[in-house]
Amino acid sequence: MAPNRRKMIVDAATKSFSLFGYKATTMDQVAKLANVGKGTIYTFFKNKEELFEEIMSSLVKEMIAEAEAVLKPELPFTENVHRGLYRILEFRSRHQLMIKLAQEEKEMGTIAVSDMLQHVEDEIIAYLKQKIEAAMAKGAIPKTNPEIISFLLLKMYVALLSDWEKKHEPLSSDEIAEIMKGLLLHS
Amino acid sequence: MAPNRRKMIVDAATKSFSLFGYKATTMDQVAKLANVGKGTIYTFFKNKEELFEEIMSSLVKEMIAEAEAVLKPELPFTENVHRGLYRILEFRSRHQLMIKLAQEEKEMGTIAVSDMLQHVEDEIIAYLKQKIEAAMAKGAIPKTNPEIISFLLLKMYVALLSDWEKKHEPLSSDEIAEIMKGLLLHS
DNA sequence: AATTGACTATAAAACTAATTTAGTCAAAAA
DNA sequence: TTTTTGACTAAATTAGTTTTATAGTCAATT
Incomplete structure (x- = not known):
C-alpha cells in the first residue's frame, strides 16, 4: 500500500475540524493524525486556510x-x-x-x-x-x-x-x- | 418647573444607551446626565435591566x-x-x-x-x-x-x-x- | 526529489493587579 | 415623615505582564 499523503492529510484535517473546529485544530495535530511530517502538509497546501478551503x-x-x-x-x-x-x-x-x-x-x-x-x-x-x-x-x-x-x-x-x-x-x-x-x- | 425625576432618568438613559450602548452605559453616568443621585434611579427601577426594559x-x-x-x-x-x-x-x-x-x-x-x-x-x-x-x-x-x-x-x-x-x-x-x-x- | 521536525516570530492564553461598576443604605435634605 | 443622596462594598471587568502554543520555515535527512 503506497500511502497517498495528500489524502491522508485531507482526511485527518476533516476529522479534526469536525471534532474540534477550525481554530482548535493545530497543524501539528493534523500532521500526527495523518502520520506525516508537518512540513509535508505545506508541500500540498500553502497554509491552513487553503487546506480548509479544499475540504x-x-x-x-x-x-x-x-x-x-x-x-x-x-x-x-x-x-x-x-x-x-x-x-x-x-x-x-x-x-x-x-x-x-x-x-x-x-x-x-x-x-x-x-x-x-x-x-x-x-x-x-x-x-x-x-x-x-x-x-x-x-x-x-x-x-x-x-x-x-x-x-x-x-x-x-x-x-x-x-x-x-x-x-x-x-x-x-x-x-x-x-x-x-x-x-x-x-x- | 418641577423636575419630573422619573422622566429625567428615562431620557438620560435613552440618550446614553443610544450613544454608547447598553454595556457601556453606567448607572453613575445616567444619574449625572439626569441630574439625580444614583440612589434615586433605584427608587423608580429595580435595576439596570428594568430601566432598559421600560425604554x-x-x-x-x-x-x-x-x-x-x-x-x-x-x-x-x-x-x-x-x-x-x-x-x-x-x-x-x-x-x-x-x-x-x-x-x-x-x-x-x-x-x-x-x-x-x-x-x-x-x-x-x-x-x-x-x-x-x-x-x-x-x-x-x-x-x-x-x-x-x-x-x-x-x-x-x-x-x-x-x-x-x-x-x-x-x-x-x-x-x-x-x-x-x-x-x-x-x- | 521528497520528507521531516527542530526552530522562530507571533499570537493566544493564563495569571495578577488595578480599576470600574451595579446596587445598598445610613445620613442629609425636603 | 418621606425623599433624595453619594460614599461604600462585593463582584465583575479591564489592563498589564508573563507564559505557553502555534503557523509556517528551512537546513538536514531519507
Missing part, C-alpha cells in the same frame, strides 16, 4: 450532489425546489463538520469560519440560481430577477427549517411544503 | 404606532402588510438606539441586548399575527397557521431589506413590493 469545497460538491439525487424531472419545478433545498439544509444540519463550524462561528466568532460559511451559502444560492434560470428559460416559472428569488427562497427555507426550531416545535418536510405552497399560490 | 417597551410601542399610521383600510391586505412591515424595518434601521444595540450585539455579544432584540422581534411578530388573524377571520386571506406566516413574512422582509444590502445594492420599497407580489401570486 469545504468538497463538502459543497457533496451537498449539491445530494440535492441533485432527489430531483425528479417529471415533478413540477416548485416541488423540486422543495426537495433540493430541504435536502441541502437537512444535510447541513446533520453533517458533523457543518454543525461544528456553525457552533464555532456562534461561540467564538472565528473570522475564517464566518467567511467560509458565507461562501458556502453563496455557492448554494449560485446553484439554486442556475436551476431557476433554466426554469425561467423553459417558461416553467415567470421571469424575474433569479438572484433575488434564489436568495429569498434560501432565506425562507432556513427560517422554516432552522430558525423556527429555536422557539417552536420543528416543522416536518410536508408541513414546510404545505406552507410554501400556501404562500406561493395566492395573496 | 425598549416604549420603543416597540412607537414602532407599532408608526406602522399603524401608514395602514389604509381601503387598500388590499397584502399592500398593508407591505406598508407596515416596510415602515417597521425602516424605523429599526434608522433609529439610533436600535442601530447601536444591533452593533453591540454583533460586536460584543452582550446577552441582555441579544435577549432584548429577540423580544422586540417577538413583539413585532405578535403584532403581525394579530393583523393576520383578523384578515383570516374576514376571509381576506386563506386560513393557515398565522404564527408561522407572521414569522416567515418578517424573515422575508428582513432578508430583502437588511440582509440583501450586505452584498448587493439596496432594494427600494417598490422593488420589494414587486418581488413579494411576484412570489405570492404564482409558483
Whole structure:
C-alpha cells in the first residue's frame, strides 16, 4: 500500500475540524493524525486556510450532489425546489463538520469560519440560481430577477427549517411544503 | 418647573444607551446626565435591566404606532402588510438606539441586548399575527397557521431589506413590493 | 526529489493587579 | 415623615505582564 499523503492529510484535517473546529485544530495535530511530517502538509497546501478551503469545497460538491439525487424531472419545478433545498439544509444540519463550524462561528466568532460559511451559502444560492434560470428559460416559472428569488427562497427555507426550531416545535418536510405552497399560490 | 425625576432618568438613559450602548452605559453616568443621585434611579427601577426594559417597551410601542399610521383600510391586505412591515424595518434601521444595540450585539455579544432584540422581534411578530388573524377571520386571506406566516413574512422582509444590502445594492420599497407580489401570486 | 521536525516570530492564553461598576443604605435634605 | 443622596462594598471587568502554543520555515535527512 503506497500511502497517498495528500489524502491522508485531507482526511485527518476533516476529522479534526469536525471534532474540534477550525481554530482548535493545530497543524501539528493534523500532521500526527495523518502520520506525516508537518512540513509535508505545506508541500500540498500553502497554509491552513487553503487546506480548509479544499475540504469545504468538497463538502459543497457533496451537498449539491445530494440535492441533485432527489430531483425528479417529471415533478413540477416548485416541488423540486422543495426537495433540493430541504435536502441541502437537512444535510447541513446533520453533517458533523457543518454543525461544528456553525457552533464555532456562534461561540467564538472565528473570522475564517464566518467567511467560509458565507461562501458556502453563496455557492448554494449560485446553484439554486442556475436551476431557476433554466426554469425561467423553459417558461416553467415567470421571469424575474433569479438572484433575488434564489436568495429569498434560501432565506425562507432556513427560517422554516432552522430558525423556527429555536422557539417552536420543528416543522416536518410536508408541513414546510404545505406552507410554501400556501404562500406561493395566492395573496 | 418641577423636575419630573422619573422622566429625567428615562431620557438620560435613552440618550446614553443610544450613544454608547447598553454595556457601556453606567448607572453613575445616567444619574449625572439626569441630574439625580444614583440612589434615586433605584427608587423608580429595580435595576439596570428594568430601566432598559421600560425604554425598549416604549420603543416597540412607537414602532407599532408608526406602522399603524401608514395602514389604509381601503387598500388590499397584502399592500398593508407591505406598508407596515416596510415602515417597521425602516424605523429599526434608522433609529439610533436600535442601530447601536444591533452593533453591540454583533460586536460584543452582550446577552441582555441579544435577549432584548429577540423580544422586540417577538413583539413585532405578535403584532403581525394579530393583523393576520383578523384578515383570516374576514376571509381576506386563506386560513393557515398565522404564527408561522407572521414569522416567515418578517424573515422575508428582513432578508430583502437588511440582509440583501450586505452584498448587493439596496432594494427600494417598490422593488420589494414587486418581488413579494411576484412570489405570492404564482409558483 | 521528497520528507521531516527542530526552530522562530507571533499570537493566544493564563495569571495578577488595578480599576470600574451595579446596587445598598445610613445620613442629609425636603 | 418621606425623599433624595453619594460614599461604600462585593463582584465583575479591564489592563498589564508573563507564559505557553502555534503557523509556517528551512537546513538536514531519507
